Structure formats: structure tokens, C-alpha cells
Amino acid sequence: MAQTPKQRRANEKYAKHEAAKRGKPETTLKKSQKQKSPVSIGWVVILAFVVCGGLAFELLRIVPDIWSAITSLVK
Template sequence: MAQTPQQRRANEKYAKQEAAKRGKPATIVKQKQKPKTPISTGWIVLLAFIVCGGVLFELLRVVPEIWSVVASSFGRWLG
């Protein structure tokens, strides 16, 4: 049995009232969620220090040796 125009208006009115009771539709309320990383920032910093810290300490050890070689060769070249 098909709806009569009177029933259709009554159904639309009821749907509007129910929507007003519930608040805004989920499509409007839905917000973007920030993706959560599987590990915390502290662990990432620690891992970066472990990986890059060795390189940093090695450069601090090697740079004075390289500097002394460059300075001595430059001194020989000038003098």
C-alpha cells in the first residue's frame, strides 16, 4: 500500500522532530581524528640518539685529527 500525501507529511514531520531530539547528524559532528603513532615521542628521540649519537661522537673524535693534518700540511705549504 502506497503512502498518501498526508501520511508522507506526517512522517517527514516526525523525522524532523526525532532528528532535533538527537542533535546534529553524525556526518556534521564527525571530526577528523589525529592518527596516533604506535610508539611515543620519547622512544623515537631515544632511538634517534642511539642511531645518530654514535656518528656524532665519532665525528667529535675524528675532526681534531683531521684539523691537525690540515693545519700541518698548510703550515708546510706556507713555510
């Protein structure tokens, strides 16, 4: 049975694909796996709290002084 043109094109495409794979290590052929973050989410939360929490506490300490200065200027 002779090949149809559609089958011939499919076979040529497959042969090119297989020829390209030959000689390459398996690691390049496998799909890349999802990379895990080296830092856990818990540590990111703690770091964010330390940085942003320190900023928030500092603002809470400074705001009453700024507010009293503004109100003294308005009077």
C-alpha cells in the first residue's frame, strides 16, 4: 500500500523530530519541573512583618507629634 502525501509529510516531520532528539541527554528532553522557592512562605511573612511592621510602629509613634504640630500651626 502506497503512502498518501499526508502520511508522507507526517512521517518526514516525525523523522526530523526523532533525528533532533538523538544524542541529547534525557534531561533536555524532559519537561521542566516547577521550581520550588528556596525560601518558605512562613519566612517571607515574618520578613514582611519585620520590615513593614517596624515601619507601621514607627509611623504610629510619629503621627501624634506631627498632628500636634499641625494643630498648633492652625490655631
